[in-house]
Amino acid sequence: MPDFGSFAPPTDLWLERSNLNGPLLSSVAYGVLFTLAVQTLLRFLQLPRAKIPWHLVIYVSAIFSLASVAFAGTAKFSEMTFIDDRNYPGGPNSFAVNLFAKWENMMAFVPNILIGWMADGFLLSRFVMFWNKKSWLAIFPALILLGCVTLSLAFIVLVVRPDESMIGATTTRLALAYWSLSLSFNITITLSIASRISVTRKRLLESLGTQSAPYVSTTGLLIECAALHTIWAMVFLICNVRKTPFQYLLMLPMGQIQGITTMLILFRMAQGRAWSEGTANGTVRRSTIPLGDLTTASRVEGSRIVRNEEGIKFGAITQSTIMYAVGHTVEWEEE
Numbered sequence: 001m002p003d004f005g006s007f008a009p010p011t012d013l014w015l016e017r018s019n020l021n022g023p024l025l026s027s028v029a030y031g032v033l034f035t036l037a038v039q040t041l042l043r044f045l046q047l048p049r050a051k052i053p054w055h056l057v058i059y060v061s062a063i064f065s066l067a068s069v070a071f072a073g074t075a076k077f078s079e080m081t082f083i084d085d086r087n088y089p090g091g092p093n094s095f096a097v098n099l100f101a102k103w104e105n106m107m108a109f110v111p112n113i114l115i116g117w118m119a120d121g122f123l124l125s126r127f128v129m130f131w132n133k134k135s136w137l138a139i140f141p142a143l144i145l146l147g148c149v150t151l152s153l154a155f156i157v158l159v160v161r162p163d164e165s166m167i168g169a170t171t172t173r174l175a176l177a178y179w180s181l182s183l184s185f186n187i188t189i190t191l192s193i194a195s196r197i198s199v200t201r202k203r204l205l206e207s208l209g210t211q212s213a214p215y216v217s218t219t220g221l222l223i224e225c226a227a228l229h230t231i232w233a234m235v236f237l238i239c240n241v242r243k244t245p246f247q248y249l250l251m252l253p254m255g256q257i258q259g260i261t262t263m264l265i266l267f268r269m270a271q272g273r274a275w276s277e278g279t280a281n282g283t284v285r286r287s288t289i290p291l292g293d294l295t296t297a298s299r300v301e302g303s304r305i306v307r308n309e310e311g312i313k314f315g316a317i318t319q320s321t322i323m324y325a326v327g328h329t330v331e332w333e334e335e
Helices: 010-045 054-084 091-098 103-130 135-159 169-216 218-224 227-241 246-251 254-271 277-281 294-300 319-324
Strands: 304-307 313-316 331-334
Touching: 010 054, 010 091, 010 246, 010 254, 054 091, 054 103, 054 254, 103 135, 103 169, 103 254, 135 169, 169 218, 169 227, 218 227, 218 254, 227 246, 227 254
Parallel strands: none
Antiparallel strands: 304 313, 304 331
């Protein structure tokens, strides 16, 4: 069989494969995010109505909505690139570069930027929680985040201009500055949270024993410090600096990956397995109920009382009382 693709330079073929496989990988990531978002919302909404953390419900819904819009935009622009406008001069690669500012592509590009803002803001709040609400420690990462938002706004304004190409000198420099600053923020947060967990781990093992497993496990550490997105962004930036086509494979799913990283933390919060102020300070007592662990709840249900962080009594332990406790530190004691 003749090689019908031999007329195209190998570099062009690699670029086209990356432009095709990037949306496919983005679709897989969206499926993971969809599953996590639904499970997280269901967990939150199972709480008694008065105890539902509506701010987190709204936050999860916003991340999911933006990711859905981005997914639809990516799918539509891919159709245009490889089907509707297949005869565009220069092929799919030229179409993707020269018509990057089309509204169908902006449907994917802008929501992914917004997801980045929301995810980074959430991580900053977690950073403050891990460091005992010492807000002054957040000044440096907050300034980096402010710089990221400013550069991303300039990036959006620049790419929608008809006289500026996505691979133009100005756009390329601005994009590199934005991605570098964003990576700096994520590395700062990841290393800070990871170091805090490492320092507190020994105290948790002593105070909680086997109940500390959700907090001190390697998986828990990687999720809490948002390592997934940090590693993904680092590999992408290296590929971008080296000008390899692999960067396009990693760039398209980046917003979905950032959403997944955030959703994993929120899902642990909904399960009652995420780090809280008590665990971050190493002050959680062995009597603390693993929130959402109904096996533990059944052993003490009806025979003990529950208090929250402020010492307020909630009455005898019931299934609904345990479900209320998601996201709180509660203690149980003899009646």
